[in-house]
Amino acid sequence: MKIQNPKFKFIVLTLFTVHCSLFTASDAHAMHISEGILPFNWAALWFLVALPFVAYGLRRLKILSKTDLSIKPLVGLMAAIVFVISCMPIPVPTAGTCSHPAGTGISGILVGPTISILVTAVALLIQALFLAHGGLSTWGADIVSMGVAGSFAGYLTFRALRSVKVNMTVAAFMAGVLADWATYLTTSVELASGIRGDSPFLPLFYKILIAFIPTQLPLGLLEGAMTSGMVVLLYKKRPDLLVKMRVLKAEEAIS
């Protein structure tokens, strides 16, 4: 049997090459764009995109730290937690391998998207410098995909669902799912635009997106489950913290 359909051919081969190469290592770190993948101009562009978000986050941190001296240690410790969470592999049954969660959904919910961008930027910098996951030149692109897209998607989903009285577990689950998928969608855009060369953007973007699907669709659901598990645990054990972080209103914590 000879397969001639070019679309089918590219789907099968893309899945095979990219999926095997990126995701079969026991500790896959496909969330980060590796050092060197993006050419100079694209790396610089993503830095420019990330810069205003990071600058606004720093400004907000400065304002908050004037009234609350524990905010900087808290943001630093959240960054350490996001670092540790994104070093942990979780099983992806459909892919038969492990990938890792982003952790930006939960940090977006807990500390808000602008501070969560800082949290992500710090975790990414330490990973790039001392573990060679991600990179210095791709730091901007990684901040945009994990920090900006992940945090805002997680935060906005959680807030929107809570505002229409959706159960907290479901809202946190959806926030985790969409934060993860938003991260991968943005990563696909960044990768496709960076490595396309003279080829058209859209076909390569679809190929990368398809290659991510076997791992990222289930991983998003797992990250959703993890995020809702974390929020529920905090609600049961320390609802006062959720009130302090403005995730809950005081009356909701009492009830």
Added chain:
Amino acid sequence: MGDLGGIKRLKIMEVFSEHFKTGHFLSKVDARAKLIVTLALLGMVLSYKGTMFPLVIAAISIVLCLKMHIPVRILALRLAQPVLMAFAVLLLKLFFSGEDILFSFNLFGMELDGHKDGLIEGLLIASRILGGVSLLVAVGFATPFIEFMAALSWLRIPKSFIEITMFAYRYLFMFLEDATTIYSAQKNRLGYSGIRKGLSSFGVLTGSLVLRGFEQSQKTADAMIQRGYTGDLPLLKGKPLRTIELAVAFLIVAFGGAVWMI
């Protein structure tokens, strides 16, 4: 669930470049000089239009790592994922980019065409990945964290950002140890014996870390306030850069620039 990102196979501290910082010939070089050279060479690697320069940088960086007595096992572990990434991009470009057919073959009934222009583009990107990652790995092994932060401060990175990075780094190891301990306890009690159980255990693990983070941040802030913390951490003040180090950094960048232009 597998082990924690290879953490179980290695000692926790061994995962970090920081662990290998002492006693090698580059540890005495000012972090600012190393950072200047790294950023300049990285810019050249990314903007070079061929494969030669990035591969030379990769080779030099790996030799430097070996000269710093970094175990080959650690080096291989650090480079494994970027090498796989480079390979994936190379295959993507070879088979799905370009028009000039270089070879064709049949794979499980599929007629595959490798393209010459796709191969060249793929090799360009793969060499950039190898050059960039090797450079970053070398500077990571060569520079202690605190010095790196002081160098970033010298480069006018906002102080607040450096402060929270230092807080994060200070507590990373504590959380890694906590995560390993909780994970081992859960695993011994069959917490990962099925997908559902594993997921629930993982949620408890990460939730416990978040709880610990909140509690620890308050304790840390209280302890620091008692010691006079007013919202700003003192950072390592760098001495003026020595002329010899600046000159060597300039020479390396100039030599790199000359090779880059060839």
